[in-house]
Amino acid sequence: MNEERNKLGTNRVTEVLANHESSILEQWLKEMSNATKRSDLIKDAELRSQCSRFLQLLRQAAESGGFTPADAAWTPIRELLAELSRSRAQLGFTPTETATFVLSVKKPLFERLRNRPGLSAGDLADELWAVTELVDSLGLYTAEMYLKTREEIIRRQQEEMLELSTPVVKLWDGILALPIIGTLDSARTQVVMESLLGGIVKTNSKVAIIDITGVPTVDTLVAQHLLKTVTAARLMGADCIISGVRPQIAQTIVHLGINLMDVTTKATLADAFALALQRTGAGIANAAKTR
Amino acid sequence: MEKIPILRMGNFLLVTIQVDMHDRLAMALQEDLTNRISETAARGVLIDISSLEIVDSFIGRMLGNIAAMSRVLDAQTVVVGMQPAVAITLVELGMSLPGVRTALNVDSGMELLQESVNGIHKATGHAGN
C-alpha cells in the first residue's frame, strides 16, 4: 500500500514539477521572503539559482521513482543540500533559517497538487502526506549537515585557541618567557612543552621563565605538569625559573608537600628576568646617576 | 660490529651518535668511552645526540652511566642536541637523566665544558653534578 501511495505521489509530483516549475520557484522564493531569506548574507540571484537547482534535482530524483531519500537516486539532491547547509553554517545562518529553506517548498508544491480537477480527497491526502514525509526528511538532513559543519568549526577554533594561549616570548638574548594563562591540564601541558621546546631551539635560549600568574590554582597535578615541563626544557639544556608564585600558591605547595626539587621560583616576572640576566652573563647597568 | 667513532679535541672527547643503536652497540660505546677517557686523561666528554630520533630507557640509562663513570675519572659529560620530541617522550617515560648535564648544541656544550674545566661554576640551579 505504501509502495502504491508513493508511486502515486511520485507521479503527481513529477507532473506538477514538470509543468509548473517556474511558478513553483517564484512562489517558493516569495514564501521565503520574510524570515529566512537573509538577503544580507546571500544575494537574491544566488538564492534563486540554488532553489532552481533544488527543484530540478527534486524532479529528477522523483522521476526515477520512489520517495526514499536514502536511495541512490536522491544522492545528487542530498549532496546539494549538504553543500548549501555547509555554506550557510559558515555564513552565519541560523539552523532554523537553513532548514526552513527546504521546508518552505511544501506550500507551493501542495497548492499545485491540490488544484487538479477530479481528484478525490482520499488520494489528495495520500499525496500530500507522501510529499510531506519526503520534504521533512530532506529538511532534517539539511539541519544535520548544518550541525556537522558547526561542530567542525568549533573544534578548529578550540585547537587554535589552545595554540594561541601558550605564546613563547623572547625577552632577551637567550632568555624566553612563557606566560601560562588558565588551567594547566595534561593536554595543555603537551602543547606547552612543544611550544616551549620549539621556542628554545629557535631562539637558542638557555633560560626559560615560566610565569604562572595566570594559573588560578596550583595543586599536586599542576605541580607535576610544571615539573614535567621544566624537566623537558632541562634535557635540552635550558634552565627554568618559575615566576608569578603568589603567597597562596607558596602555602599550597608547602601544605601539599609538593617537592619542586631545585627549581628556582620567584614572585614576579621582573625578579625572574633579573635572575635570568645574571645567569646568562648579562647584567643591568643603571644609566641614571647616583641615587 | 661497527663501532661509534670517538674523536679527540684537545682535552675533550667528542662522540656523535648518528645510527639507531642496538643494545650491544650502546654497551660497546660505554666501554670504549670509559677506556678512552682513562687513556687520554680527558677532562670532558661531549655526546652529540642531535641525530637520535629515539632515546628509550636503555639509551637513557647508558647516557646516565657514561656521565657517572666519567665523573669518577674526573671528567665532565655534556649531552647536546636532544630533539624536542625526544625530550617530551623521555619526560613522559619518567626519565629525567639526573647527573647528565645538557646543552642545546655543540657550541654551547663546548662552552659548558670549557667553563667547568676552567673552574668557573655558574649557579644554574641545575640537577647537574
Add this chain to the structure above:
Amino acid sequence: MPATEIDTIPVVSESDVVVVRRRVREAAIQAGLSLVDQTKLVTAASELGRNTVIYGGGGSLQLEILTSPRHGVRLTFTDNGPGIPDIELALRDGFTTGSGLGLGLGGAKRLVNEFQIDSVLGRGTKIVLTRWK
C-alpha cells in the same frame, strides 16, 4: 572488508628491535601521527620489543595500521615466555632512579592511548598498544 593493514614481525634478537623501531616509525608516519606521537609510539615499541627479547625469550610483533574508527596504529607484542608474575608491580615505575630494573611497562603505558596486558605464568605474555591520531 579490511579496514586495516596487518604485518607480523619477528622479535627474537636484539637487531630485530632495531627493525621494530623502523617499521613502527613507518607505520606511524603512514597513519598520519604527529612527530611527537610517532616518537612516543616508537619509543614504547622499543621498550616492549626489548622486553620480548630479553624476558620473553623472543616472540613477535603484529603491526596494524587502523583507519576506523579513527586513524591510528595498534601494536601487539606476543611471546611464549615465563609470563609476568606481578603485573601491578611491573606497571609501577622503576626508572626515575635509573636503577635499571623494572620492565618499563609503566612508562610505555603513558606513551600510548590504550594499553592492554595479558600474562599467564609459564605460558606467555601479550601486550596490545594503541596510539590514535
